[in-house]
Amino acid sequence: MKARRANSRDRILAAAADVAREAGPGSLSLDAVANRAGVSKGGLLYNFPTKAKLMQGLVENYLNEFEQDLEARVAETGHENALSAYIRLSADDCEEPQPSASWIFSAIAEDPDFLTPITAFKRQLFERLKGETDDLGSLLVCFLAIEGLRSMNLFDSDVLSQEERKLLVSSLLKIAG
């Protein structure tokens, strides 16, 4: 049926993220992903000729979604500055129970260079925020604190309680102005 074949690609990407989250980043094998996606290994290799291409797909997908989410936030709170939108978006992301991006570790293990586009994206975001403020020090503090929050979420480390996270976010929003 057409329904099954509709978009294997997206299902595979989602399956890969699921496997990495549930079985651990070290268990992200092509077989596991194919099984999870309800696709044969051949079908998986058809969509992503190598494991590296699959990782690349995950990175690109991640960055695209992030950009869309951020743009949506900025649009919906138009009068605010982009930094506040970024803070709120990150806070909401980190409120979700699942880390959702632990496939990044698999990608790094495959090849550390997969981080390059992510780094570039962050630099770009930082430059953009820089253009919106004249207080670089405060921006740096906020930007890095958000980075810290995201990294804790990525590592799934519950160092902070929910109240502490809320206090952090409100403090950051105050600094961001």
Place this chain on the structure above:
Amino acid sequence: MKARRANSRDRILAAAADVAREAGPGSLSLDAVANRAGVSKGGLLYNFPTKAKLMQGLVENYLNEFEQDLEARVAETGHENALSAYIRLSADDCEEPQPSASWIFSAIAEDPDFLTPITAFKRQLFERLKGETDDLGSLLVCFLAIEGLRSMNLFDSDVLSQEERKLLVSSLLKIAG
């Protein structure tokens, strides 16, 4: 009682960190570590019976060194608060050219639970800092920003320039008081 040749254990640990940094966290195999340490595979397995034990050794070693460094900082700038010492220590750590801890990714791939002691350590550190201030909001901002700085260093992502890092640190020290 220690080895006839100076401390194989430490050499193995250092070799593992080197391999992870230079060949990538995905290439951290027992053979590679043994070669790098100038030790046979048998010798490696003698010191660390399984790969998991090796990872555990890396984590423990890392945490011990971190604690020692932090204590030294606190002692040497006794009148300051511990948060400032932590900020300065982290700033210096991140000034070094090499990420130095990318073996963490290998450990996560092996088993995500290796993060547990690190998380616990950080929580402990956070609690300690909490006891030294009455402004929890500012502490959270500083603590998380440092976390962000450390994560960027870990990911070897050069999002910030050196001047930006310096400005960040001075801003944090101002907030920390």
Place this chain on the structure above:
DNA sequence: TTTACTGTACCGTCTGGACGGTCTTGTCAA
């Protein structure tokens, strides 16, 4: 003798990837 290794040989498992085959869909001339 004991401790702390070295060195070699080996095993079972898993992995990414290549391959050839199969089913489905779209196109288009008759």
Place this chain on the structure above:
DNA sequence: TTGACAAGACCGTCCAGACGGTACAGTAAA
């Protein structure tokens, strides 16, 4: 409307190699 046929999407099997780990005999210092 039909039949032929090409292209696309996917399946199942197989394999070389790498990996973690074991076993064991040997060795050199304390």
